[in-house]
Amino acid sequence: xxxxxxxxxxxGCALVLIGSACGRDDGDDSSSDSDNGDSSSExxxxxxxxxxxxxxxxxxxxxxxxxxxxxxxxxxxPYAIYDQVTSGLDAWVESTNANGGVTAGDGNTYQIELIxxxxxxxxxxxxxxAKKLVEQEGVFAxxxxxxxxxxxxxxxxxxxxxxxxxxxxxxxxxxxRADEYPWYIAGLPSYATxxxxxxxxxxxxNPDAQIALxxxxxxxxxxxxxxxxxxIEGTDMEILAEQSYNPLxxxxxxxxxxxxxxxxxxxFIVGLGGTPCPxxxxxxxxxxxxxxxxxxxxxxxxxxxxxxxxxVGVLLAQAVYEPGDPADQDQPAVQEFMxxxxxxxxxxxxLTGGISSVxxxxxxxxxxxxxxxxxxxxxxxxxxLFSLEDASFGLIRDEMDITTDGGExxxxxxxxxxxxxxxxxxxEEVMPFNNKNGESNEIAG
Amino acid sequence: MKSLRGVGPVQxxxxxxxxxxxxxxxxxxxxxxxxxxxxxxTIAVAAGGLNLLxxxxxxxxxxxxxxxxxxxxxxxxxxxxxxxxxxxxxIAAAVVxxxxxxxxxxxxxxxxxxxxxxxxxxxxxxxxxxxxxxSDLTGGSGGLTLTSExxxxxSIRDRRVKWESPIDGLxxxxxxxxxxxxxxxxxxxxxxxxxxxxxxxxxxxIRDNETAAEVSGINVSRTKIITFGVSAGIAGxxxxxxxxxxxxxxxxxxxxxxxxxxxxxxxxxxxxxVIGPAIGAVIYGVFIDVIAPELPETLESxxxxxxxxLLVAQMLMAPSGIVGWFHDLTEKVSRRxxxxxxxxxNVDVTVTTxxxxxxxxxETDPGGFHP
Numbered sequence: 001x002x003x004x005x006x007x008x009x010x011x012g013c014a015l016v017l018i019g020s021a022c023g024r025d026d027g028d029d030s031s032s033d034s035d036n037g038d039s040s041s042e043x044x045x046x047x048x049x050x051x052x053x054x055x056x057x058x059x060x061x062x063x064x065x066x067x068x069x070x071x072x073x074x075x076x077x078p079y080a081i082y083d084q085v086t087s088g089l090d091a092w093v094e095s096t097n098a099n100g101g102v103t104a105g106d107g108n109t110y111q112i113e114l115i116x117x118x119x120x121x122x123x124x125x126x127x128x129x130a131k132k133l134v135e136q137e138g139v140f141a142x143x144x145x146x147x148x149x150x151x152x153x154x155x156x157x158x159x160x161x162x163x164x165x166x167x168x169x170x171x172x173x174x175x176x177r178a179d180e181y182p183w184y185i186a187g188l189p190s191y192a193t194x195x196x197x198x199x200x201x202x203x204x205x206n207p208d209a210q211i212a213l214x215x216x217x218x219x220x221x222x223x224x225x226x227x228x229x230x231x232i233e234g235t236d237m238e239i240l241a242e243q244s245y246n247p248l249x250x251x252x253x254x255x256x257x258x259x260x261x262x263x264x265x266x267x268f269i270v271g272l273g274g275t276p277c278p279x280x281x282x283x284x285x286x287x288x289x290x291x292x293x294x295x296x297x298x299x300x301x302x303x304x305x306x307x308x309x310x311x312v313g314v315l316l317a318q319a320v321y322e323p324g325d326p327a328d329q330d331q332p333a334v335q336e337f338m339x340x341x342x343x344x345x346x347x348x349x350x351l352t353g354g355i356s357s358v359x360x361x362x363x364x365x366x367x368x369x370x371x372x373x374x375x376x377x378x379x380x381x382x383x384x385l386f387s388l389e390d391a392s393f394g395l396i397r398d399e400m401d402i403t404t405d406g407g408e409x410x411x412x413x414x415x416x417x418x419x420x421x422x423x424x425x426x427x428e429e430v431m432p433f434n435n436k437n438g439e440s441n442e443i444a445g
Numbered sequence: 446m447k448s449l450r451g452v453g454p455v456q457x458x459x460x461x462x463x464x465x466x467x468x469x470x471x472x473x474x475x476x477x478x479x480x481x482x483x484x485x486x487t488i489a490v491a492a493g494g495l496n497l498l499x500x501x502x503x504x505x506x507x508x509x510x511x512x513x514x515x516x517x518x519x520x521x522x523x524x525x526x527x528x529x530x531x532x533x534x535x536i537a538a539a540v541v542x543x544x545x546x547x548x549x550x551x552x553x554x555x556x557x558x559x560x561x562x563x564x565x566x567x568x569x570x571x572x573x574x575x576x577x578x579x580s581d582l583t584g585g586s587g588g589l590t591l592t593s594e595x596x597x598x599x600s601i602r603d604r605r606v607k608w609e610s611p612i613d614g615l616x617x618x619x620x621x622x623x624x625x626x627x628x629x630x631x632x633x634x635x636x637x638x639x640x641x642x643x644x645x646x647x648x649x650x651i652r653d654n655e656t657a658a659e660v661s662g663i664n665v666s667r668t669k670i671i672t673f674g675v676s677a678g679i680a681g682x683x684x685x686x687x688x689x690x691x692x693x694x695x696x697x698x699x700x701x702x703x704x705x706x707x708x709x710x711x712x713x714x715x716x717x718x719v720i721g722p723a724i725g726a727v728i729y730g731v732f733i734d735v736i737a738p739e740l741p742e743t744l745e746s747x748x749x750x751x752x753x754x755l756l757v758a759q760m761l762m763a764p765s766g767i768v769g770w771f772h773d774l775t776e777k778v779s780r781r782x783x784x785x786x787x788x789x790x791n792v793d794v795t796v797t798t799x800x801x802x803x804x805x806x807x808e809t810d811p812g813g814f815h816p
Contacts, residue, residue, distance in 0.1 A: 051598075051599075052598055075745045075746055076745065076746045076747075076748055076749060080746055083746070116742070117738065118737075118738070118745055121697065122695075122697055122698055123588070123693070123695045123697065123698065124687070124691055124693075124694075124695060124697070124698030127480070127691060127692070127693075128477050128480045128481050128484070128734075129477075131475075131476060131477030131480065132475070132477040132478075134477075135475050135476055135477050136475050136477060136478075148587075149586070149587065149588065149695050149697065152587070152590070152693075153691075153693055153695070156590075156604050156605040156692075157605070159597075160597075160604075179598070180597075180598070180602060182598070217577060217585070217586065218577075218585065218586030218587070219586060219587050246574060246577055246586075249574055250570075
């Protein structure tokens with residue numbers, strides 16, 4: 001090795017030594033304002049930060065009358081359509097601030113500041129963005145992160161740091177593990193509970209149903225498949241044929257749909273999300289007219305406008321008011337959304353498309369947690385959200401009994417009604433609303 | 446021609462500055478940023494491996510993202526299923542990827558150019574699907590999380606692995622940074638040694654004219670296959686670092702887009718230069734992780750378009766990459782200082798077959814080792 005390289009190596013070693021003597025260590029980060037004896041540590045509360053957190057700062061992100069929150073979503077790439085969910089969350093923040101802010105349980109009114117990060121739906125990028133939000137931006141909570149895998153990628157980190165992750169934009173059965181991950185609370189019903197509602201409907205209307213199942217080959221589709229298999233056990237129903245679809249393949253569902261149409265099934269379940277869901281409806285041969293169920297994730301006008309008119313008659317388990325449905329437009333929650341959402345920056349397509357309204361409800365869930373908590377504190381808001389009693393927020397239907405109870409019942413949304421799509425783009429109820437409070441984890445097995 | 450030993454004063458100063466920056470960065474940056482730096486390192490290492498194959502040997506691969514992913518999954522499986530300690534898995538990933546690279550490289554004996562690119566394109570496209578197909582081993586679309594047993598909420602649970610720093614005053618992210626910086630430097634030293642060696646000259650000779658290389662006594666088949674293997678092994682090390690840094694792997698992280706990013710890093714920094722891919726990876730990382738998030742929201746979805754436009758502009762203004770452009774600049778300054786003297790033909794960024802064949806036994810620097 002020449003003198004030059006020896007010199008560089010020596011310089012490097014010296015700098016590392018100096019750096020380790022002068023630089024930060026793990027305790028220097030934004031979470032270092034330890035306050036383990038926080039007032040939120042109520043006896044018997046689901047989360048007790050003095051026991052559960054190494055370094056707890058319950059009021060991080062609260063600066064005077066402003067609360068900073070963050071979110072992570074795909075703003076580019078093939079899943080960028082889900083950015084409309086975040087547009088809804090953004091609109092809730094904008095309109096809430098314009099109307100004066102959120103009056104929290106401590107009597108003070110707070111403005112909300114939302115910081116958005118883009119992971120392109122790649123869970124490999126989500127962890128560093130979550131750390132950026134927590135460590136650099138110093139957010140109080142994270143709200144409405146999109147995607148099961150993205151949320152899983154940051155689950156250990158956020159739970160270790162005791163940072164709330166509220167209204168996860170996914171219905172994976174994973175979010176039922178609140179005893180292990182108490183800083184996570186779902187913003188959608190469990191996909192398993194949704195599938196069990198389909199079976200409830202079939203038991204009433206077609207107890208000998210012969211089912212053709214097309215499901216997404218991932219955690220999302222697998223939840224539908226596993227629940228269907230479990231729920232029809234002991235009944236006269238049967239899954240006659242099934243096909244999986246891998247969204248990473250870039251292919252279409254046409255061959256799978258045509259194959260299923262030859263099975264003789266009288267019931268077709270489309271356990272797909274995104275554009276492949278309405279596309280599948282277009283691939284159904286005209287000679288095959290089964291009762292068709294679609295996933296709640298593609299029940300909005302934006303998605304069904306891609307079905308080429310073949311969405312008429314499809315069945316859906318519905319938990320929310322649809323702003324695009326003429327039958328729901330008199331509901332006060334919908335009218336508030338249409339007025340304030342427009343003021344918050346949503347255009348007509350977003351207002352009635354059925355995607356942004358989901359993000360709006362995520363913001364409303366966070367707001368409800370703030371309003372009901374005695375103090376603006378991270379643990380306090382989580383404890384509030386895990387002890388809801390007959391709450392209401394956003395565009396969730398009034399029939400929904402929103403009740404939670406810590407690890408015993410961590411799901412806020414556990415009810416649906418079954419509706420059928422009509423030719424004028426509205427939904428007609430074919431089975432009344434049914435709440436399955438406290439059953440979601442059991443249904444998921 | 447210059448050698449590693451004969452680094453000029455300008456280059457020495459630049460190397461010293463680079464070293465200082467690399468060492469000071471983790472002490473002056475937030476932990477999340479340090480993790481981003483590590484991600485850039487993983488891309489740099491994989492792009493360095495790709496450069497050996499594409500830049501020096503002329504075999505175009507659009508499938509190195511799959512090899513990077515293979516390295517990542519090797520680490521994840523060994524840590525989660527076989528409970529290996531973390532760092533030895535990097536070596537295992539390199540070995541596995543070397544073997545996979547040799548197998549993928551077999552068609553390269555019969556086909557080249559665009560046809561080889563198509564074969565590797567198929568590998569990159571199929572990789573996420575293969576991962577999902579073997580979901581019992583790979584976790585399917587849910588991926589794998591690198592876990593260890595840790596105490597949490599009063600019970601021992603499987604939680605994501607953590608890097609505990611054994612040095613007082615050095616945070617866990619800083620410790621991880623220096624471990625991966627060390628691995629990256631070793632990889633680039635190995636690449637530089639290969640490029641400087643007789644083997645390196647063989648690579649360039651094959652790239653420029655296979656027939657002439659064979660006539661000169663080079664075993665073309667063996668060299669091409671081994672190059673594919675070594676290049677894949679290095680890409681696998683990049684993937685292994687990725688898995689250890691993130692603590693999880695998922696098929697959506699290893700799509701065709703990743704393979705294209707690796708090619709972009711090589712071309713942006715300068716193909717056929719040892720350090721070019723690292724510079725390309727850093728520039729790409731700065732754009733994606735530092736500049737793009739600061740763009741106005743209306744431009745956020747246009748990030749790929751902006752990046753593409755900038756790449757086209759760079760190709761027009763500096764087709765030989767950043768390192769090539771820098772080299773041309775220093776050459777011009779040098780010539781000007783010498784009063785417009787003759788150009789030294791021996792300092793070209795790339796070397797032609799004629800030079801290699803003529804100088805087979807001389808001290809040559811086929812690709813250069815420029816900062």
